[in-house]
């Protein structure tokens with residue numbers, strides 16, 4: 354291939370098997386990627402200075418993900434939640450993609466996943482679309498120019514949306530494939546423009562390699578206070594990580610993926626990929642400003658045909674996202690690193706309206722909830738859902754089942770050890786419903802959640818009087834200055850106590866049922882963490 358731009362000449366496209374009449378544009382910066390992308394007709398420029406692209410619905414992406422199954426991966430991968438693809442089928446797809454790519458232009462980016470030099474992973478991406486090159490350049494961490502000369506990738510991503518897989522020939526479900534080869538350190542993506550799949554595939558690779566190095570990969574946000582006290586917010590998509598981590602009083606380390614190792618926490622990413630549905634300057638000024646600037650990629654946000662203003666209130670917005678570098682946020686950390694957290698907040702968007710707005714967890718109950726991963730899945734996070742769609746109840750282990758390559762107990766055991774060693778105070782925060790299930794109950798007011806989170810992080814809430822919840826065994830604050838006691842007690846928000854109790858018993862039963870799959874994998878203490886659940890289920 355013809356190659357142009359700053360790169361490691363010893364490790365070019367040929368090293369990956371890319372060979373042909375096409376051109377590889379190495380490590381283009383933002384302005385050059387903009388120019389190429391617009392000239393190629395991939396994207397449009399908005400009045401706000403952003404690149405705007407339609408990626409289509411993302412509904413099927415989860416079923417189109419695969420991991421190569423062979424001797425090496427056989428024992429290490431959690432096949433309970435990951436789909437296998439055979440080595441032969443993968444290699445056929447790889448060869449076909451290389452033939453397709455040989456005569457085309459590719460946008461190559463050399464990047465780091467991980468802000469901690471000791472644990473970062475070198476990621477190289479070859480993208481058919483210039484805008485996807487910009488997306489990954491923005492989402493991962495950008496090396497200095499001089500670091501490119503000897504860059505050797507540990508993981509190589511090949512993203513070719515224009516190539517459609519042949520289900521019969523490639524042994525897959527549809528034209529879209531995102532396949533991870535752990536042994537060789539590769540991701541092949543084709544038949545889809547969905548860029549989130551690329552960042553998720555990189556994270557998936559890290560959930561495999563980091564635990565072996567003593568680092569726990571987490572689907573969570575991190576902030577740091579003035580005294581260097583870090584807080585970690587774990588939660589599924591749409592449960593409030595970004596919302597709560599954007600806090601004037603605290604520095605933002607990152608809003609979605611972190612590693613927790615011996616030296617503390619580090620951001621895996623270098624950017625944010627935030628929901629842009631109904632984005633407004635009034636509700637979230639920091640995010641609005643970051644979304645409306647040069648360098649930001651807007652996915653699935655319509656532009657006014659004349660003024661080219663982004664229309665965030667548009668109807669098909671559930672997969673609308675804005676991607677911008679962390680530097681675009683006013684309180685972002687440049688180092689991307691922090692000490693071990695003092696406070697751990699697990700954000701559970703409770704669809705049943707049963708969980709208290711906040712509860713204190715001991716390390717064993719924290720591990721139980723981390724493994725359970727009880728929360729809501731919003732239709733919008735996976736597909737184009739109608740406006741006002743109701744969330745579905747889900748149990749997503751480690752609040753990130755779609756990213757886990759190993760068995761959830763691997764991460765849960767690591768988390769428990771880290772919590773105990775660092776004496777971390779753990780809380781379960783209900784960012785979902787109160788007073789009834791989704792549909793009849795109301796959403797916990799965001800302002801209340803913010804104040805409770807602030808009080809948990811400051812340590813003040815830990816001093817409050819509390820009661821032990823009869824169903825879940827955790828400790829619930831009963832009174833705290835500035836809060837109506839009624840706000841802290843979910844039962845008192847229901848129309849009557851009997852219906853609350855029935856709902857609580859039902860939810861506890863679902864926890865017990867869900868946890869059966871993990872009983873073999875955890876020790877007795879964790880199995881017994883919620884004895885009341887067993888009673889409640891009867």
Ligand SMILES: Nc1ncnc2c1ncn2[C@@H]1O[C@H](COP(=O)(O)OP(=O)(O)OP(=O)(O)O)[C@@H](O)[C@H]1O
Pocket residue numbers: 588589590591592593594595596597608609626627628734783784785796797798799800802
């Ligand atoms: N009590 C609450 N706490 C947190 N968020 C709330 C609450 N009530 C409503 N919300 C809304 O829920 C949404 C949470 O979305 P957010 O983008 O913060 O999720 P996320 O965890 O960062 O997701 P992702 O992993 O997809 O980036 C926001 O629109 C927020 O305004």
Ligand SMILES: O=C([O-])CC(=O)C(=O)O
Pocket residue numbers: 549589590591609626627674734
């Ligand atoms: O950024 C994204 O597109 C997806 C994401 O965080 C998630 O699914 O949790």
Ligand SMILES: [Mn+2]
Pocket residue numbers: 572589590609
């Ligand atoms: Mn996320």
